[in-house]
Amino acid sequence: MANMPISFAVLLDRPDIWRGQVLSRAGTPTISCGFPGLDAELPGRGWPAGALTEILPAHEGIGELRLLGPALAGLSKRGLRLVWIAPPHLPYAPALAAAGIDVANLVIVRTASPKETLWAAEQALASNACGAVLAWPQGAKYAELRRLQIAAEGGRAPAFLFRVPEAASESSPAPLRIALGTSDGGLAVRVLKRRGAPLAQPILLPSMPPAVRGKNNHVDRHPAAPAAARDFSARLVHA
Amino acid sequence: MAVAAALALAPALRVAPRDLATETEALLGVAGWAAQFAPGVALEFPDGVLLEVSGSLKLFGGLESLLGRLRRGLAEMGWSSVLAGAPTPRAAFWLALVGKQKFIGSLAELEPVLAALPLEVLRCNDEALAAFEAIGVRTLGELRALPREGIARRFGQGPLAELDRALGRLSDPRNFFVPPARFGAALSLPAEVTQAEALLFAARRLIIQLAGFLAARSGGVQRFVLSLRHRDKAATEIAIGLVAPSRDAEHFILLLRERLFNFTLAEPVREISLRADDVVPLAGHNLGLRFEQGKPPGQWEHLVERLRARLGADAVYGLVLRAEHRPEHAVFAGELDSKQLHLDFGERPFWLLDRPKRIAEIGAVPHHKGPLELLAGPERIESGWWDGDDVARDYFVARTQSEALVWIYREWRGEGGWYLHGVFA
Numbered sequence: 001m002a003n004m005p006i007s008f009a010v011l012l013d014r015p016d017i018w019r020g021q022v023l024s025r026a027g028t029p030t031i032s033c034g035f036p037g038l039d040a041e042l043p044g045r046g047w048p049a050g051a052l053t054e055i056l057p058a059h060e061g062i063g064e065l066r067l068l069g070p071a072l073a074g075l076s077k078r079g080l081r082l083v084w085i086a087p088p089h090l091p092y093a094p095a096l097a098a099a100g101i102d103v104a105n106l107v108i109v110r111t112a113s114p115k116e117t118l119w120a121a122e123q124a125l126a127s128n129a130c131g132a133v134l135a136w137p138q139g140a141k142y143a144e145l146r147r148l149q150i151a152a153e154g155g156r157a158p159a160f161l162f163r164v165p166e167a168a169s170e171s172s173p174a175p176l177r178i179a180l181g182t183s184d185g186g187l188a189v190r191v192l193k194r195r196g197a198p199l200a201q202p203i204l205l206p207s208m209p210p211a212v213r214g215k216n217n218h219v220d221r222h223p224a225a226p227a228a229a230r231d232f233s234a235r236l237v238h239a
Numbered sequence: 240m241a242v243a244a245a246l247a248l249a250p251a252l253r254v255a256p257r258d259l260a261t262e263t264e265a266l267l268g269v270a271g272w273a274a275q276f277a278p279g280v281a282l283e284f285p286d287g288v289l290l291e292v293s294g295s296l297k298l299f300g301g302l303e304s305l306l307g308r309l310r311r312g313l314a315e316m317g318w319s320s321v322l323a324g325a326p327t328p329r330a331a332f333w334l335a336l337v338g339k340q341k342f343i344g345s346l347a348e349l350e351p352v353l354a355a356l357p358l359e360v361l362r363c364n365d366e367a368l369a370a371f372e373a374i375g376v377r378t379l380g381e382l383r384a385l386p387r388e389g390i391a392r393r394f395g396q397g398p399l400a401e402l403d404r405a406l407g408r409l410s411d412p413r414n415f416f417v418p419p420a421r422f423g424a425a426l427s428l429p430a431e432v433t434q435a436e437a438l439l440f441a442a443r444r445l446i447i448q449l450a451g452f453l454a455a456r457s458g459g460v461q462r463f464v465l466s467l468r469h470r471d472k473a474a475t476e477i478a479i480g481l482v483a484p485s486r487d488a489e490h491f492i493l494l495l496r497e498r499l500f501n502f503t504l505a506e507p508v509r510e511i512s513l514r515a516d517d518v519v520p521l522a523g524h525n526l527g528l529r530f531e532q533g534k535p536p537g538q539w540e541h542l543v544e545r546l547r548a549r550l551g552a553d554a555v556y557g558l559v560l561r562a563e564h565r566p567e568h569a570v571f572a573g574e575l576d577s578k579q580l581h582l583d584f585g586e587r588p589f590w591l592l593d594r595p596k597r598i599a600e601i602g603a604v605p606h607h608k609g610p611l612e613l614l615a616g617p618e619r620i621e622s623g624w625w626d627g628d629d630v631a632r633d634y635f636v637a638r639t640q641s642e643a644l645v646w647i648y649r650e651w652r653g654e655g656g657w658y659l660h661g662v663f664a
Contacts, residue, residue: 061643061662065589081539088590092661093558093570095587097579103558104579108572109546110554123545127537156536182642 031158034070038203042176043195047071050155052148052174056165056192060088063187064180066099067205068160072132073100080131080157083124085109086117087136105131114138118148125151125159133159142171149173168192259285264425269318271418272451276305281328281413287335289328289413302342315447325349328413329405333360346407353405354380361398370394379405422452422460425512431470435502438467438511443492445513450488459484459521464514465495469506477502479548482540484519490541497548543575564622565630566591566660585618586636588646588661595658598647605647605657609640617649636663 030046032039039045047053047068057064076082082105084091093103109124111117114137121135125148133152137144140163152159161174168179177192181202188202246252262285270288274280276299279291292305299305306322313320323334324342330349333356334341343349356379358371370393376382379402382390390399403409424445432438442465453459461484467475479494546555559573560580569584570591599606605613616635623629631651638644646661 057664059641059643060590061639061645061664062641063644063664065664089662090570090591090593091558092566092587092589092591093560094566094582094584095589097560097582098584098587099589102579103560104576106558107543107575108556108558109550111550116550120546120550124542127539127542127545129537129539129542185642 029156031071031075033067034074035067035203035205038189038205041191041194041199041203047158047160048176049158050152051176052145052152052159052161052172054161054163054167054172054174054177054192055180056163056168056178057180058165058182062180062182063205064162065091067178067180067187067189068134069099069101071158072096073102075131076102076105078131079105081105081107081129082132082134083107083109083130085120085124085133085135086111087134114140118144121148121159121161122151125155125157128155128157130157132157134162135159136162142173146173149175262286265318267416268424268448269313269316270416271422271455272312272316272448273309274416274418274455275451276309279413280416282416283328283332287332289332291328292324312447312451316444327405327407327411329401329411333405336360350406353402354378354383358382361401363394363398367394367398418452418455420518422449422463422515422518423512424448425510427510428508431507431509433504433507435499435504436496438508439492439496439499441511442495442513445511446488446491446495449513449515450486450491453486453515453518453521456518457520457522458518459486460515460518461485462515462517463491466512466514467504467508468510468512470509472506475505475508480544480552482543484521485540486521487541490544494544494548497545500549564620565628566620566634567594568623568628586615588644589664590662592660592662595648595660598657598659600657605637605649607637607639607645607647607659611637611639611645611647613637614644620648621651632658634660 029049030042030044031049032046033042042048055064055067072082077100079102082101084106087108091106091108093106096106097103109120111120117135117137118140121133121137124130124133124135140148140161145161148159148161165179168177172193174193176194179190179192181188181190183202183204187205189205190202191199242254246254266282266285266288270280270282273288273290277290277292277295281289281291283289292302296302296305299308302324309322310320321335321338321340323331323340325331325334326343326346326349330343330353333353334343337356337360339352341352343352358368358377358379360379371377371382376385382398383402387399400409404411426441426445428441432441445465449460449463460481462478462480465477465479467477469475477495477498479491479498481494485491543555553572555575556572557575557577558570559577560582561569561571562580562582563569566584566587569582598611601610605611614636617633618635619631619633621631629652632648633651634646634648636644637647644663645659646663647657647659649655649657
């Protein structure tokens with residue numbers, strides 16, 4: 001072994017070694033996230049398949065699901081199952097259908113405890129029978145997340161874990177960690193951790209749902225008095 | 240040996256009466272399991288199962304591989320076994336009976352081997368054995384050396400005919416065993432079991448037997464029932480349902496483990512039995528020609544069954560869209576893989592609250608973690624007079640102080656007021 005000449009370039013070519021400036025060419029396949037600006041900053045240009053991706057929204061309702069919309073829509077149209085484990089509310093199928101997700105491929109899993117959530121997520125990832133796994137674990141520890149990462153490895157499904165923003169300060173085995181905040185009415189995506197150079201600047205994505213952004217409805221920046229609200233052109237729906 | 244003599248030698252001996260019915264049942268169970276390895280299975284009561292394996296050797300990768308599978312399976316079901324093979328069924332059984340794990344390929348080789356076997360293999364009565372002993376005949380070889388007419392006159396044609404069958408000189412037709420249409424097997428436990436998880440070990444034996452039974456019939460089951468018999472109480476039944484028929488023993492065991500994981504026994508268990516009534520045809524797996532990279536894709540049905548076994552049957556569900564204007568009625572939890580309508584609902588949030596949450600109205604402005612800023616609306620939804628859940632609401636998209644988007648409505652019926660109904664996540 002000692003006599004064998006080792007070329008430095010060969011060593012650097014290994015997919016599991018990355019240099020400071022270069023994003024790793026991911027050894028694992030990825031799924032495009034549908035936002036070119038974000039894709040460019042993710043190793044392998046997309047959400048990693050067979051690995052954990054942590055998503056830490058500053059609070060509920062800032063666009064954490066819309067961020068995944070295009071990727072989930074693509075997966076579900078290929079007939080792959082999207083498994084939602086212990087979501088905090090009812091995933092509302094009409095909105096998901098409007099985002100292009102095939103509702104027939106949605107599967108909701110309800111659990112009674114955080115432990116069951118982790119167990120179900122591990123089963124789903126280890127089975128390698130899902131298109132994507134979305135899980136809302138509560139208070140998961142490093143060792144538990146490590147189990148999930150091992151279960152996900154080698155699989156084809158991206159695994160999204162939604163965690164509280166405070167989790168950003170804990171270390172995590174997930175190779176990709178994303179924090180979400182708001183900035184100028186848009187969604188600010190901060191890449192906390194990725195395989196490659198850290199990213200200092202957040203990436204801004206439009207945050208409004210389509211109808212609010214454009215289309216027909218009136219947008220009022222000021223808190224509206226109900227009297228004024230009543231003057232909006234109402235879309236009447238009578239059964 | 241008499242019981243008294245045995246007890247004198249080993250005072251701690253536990254004497255149990257022989258239970259022939261259970262023995263026969265066990266033999267039938269083994270035969271049903273073994274039928275997966277050979278087209279012809281015959282029984283040799285009370286302790287032998289004959290398999291005609293010459294046609295199966297190629298399929299199972301040769302004799303050694305087949306024997307390995309037989310040994311492993313029998314051990315997993317908790318049986319000790321002696322396997323032997325010969326060109327004639329009678330000879331194979333005799334070899335097994337004396338504990339010789341020999342495999343003889345031709346009739347020519349068979350003769351010297353059989354000659355060395357003791358006369359006991361003939362299973363004739365004690366009187367005849369004593370008579371043979373008296374004339375100095377102990378092995379089959381010595382019996383064959385005597386003149387045939389003399390033996391026939393003294394002991395009847397029986398022993399000679401048996402010997403001729405073993406050597407292939409007389410035909411030896413057998414009735415093949417026909418496995419029953421349903422599966423049922425029981426196992427009484429050596430000691431009462433109080434821990435549900437400990438039952439898994441015993442249940443495993445029955446499940447291996449079930450899987451073999453199903454493989455023999457090229458079938459699968461969608462439901463099987465493990466019933467636990469107690470001393471006093473009525474039996475506890477644990478039914479395991481599957482999304483798709485299967486005969487995968489490991490999968491069955493996994494499902495059972497998840498079910499037993501948080502199961503409390505009403506009473507200690509003395510006996511377990513496994514039952515599967517509806518056997519449906521199930522084709523085997525085809526292996527792919529190409530090796531695929533990464534982990535092989537798993538079976539979706541298996542995942543669903545595992546999740547349901549542990550979390551409950553209704554913990555895993557799909558969503559079904561319905562042509563309904565009221566947001567909470569537009570979707571319901573339904574079967575997986577339900578057919579979906581293509582419907583256009585206006586702007587809807589990704590999260591819908593389980594029930595609308597009343598929010599404050601301060602100075603004519605709705606408040607949710609601070610005053611809300613109305614961005615779009617109203618969308619009037621007025622519907623549902625026919626089922627008593629009548630609504631009249633104006634929905635708005637609103638922004639909270641922390642720039643989250645929420646879906647709120649103002650109720651026009653009853654006491655009115657503002658409600659939070661969804662979150663644009």
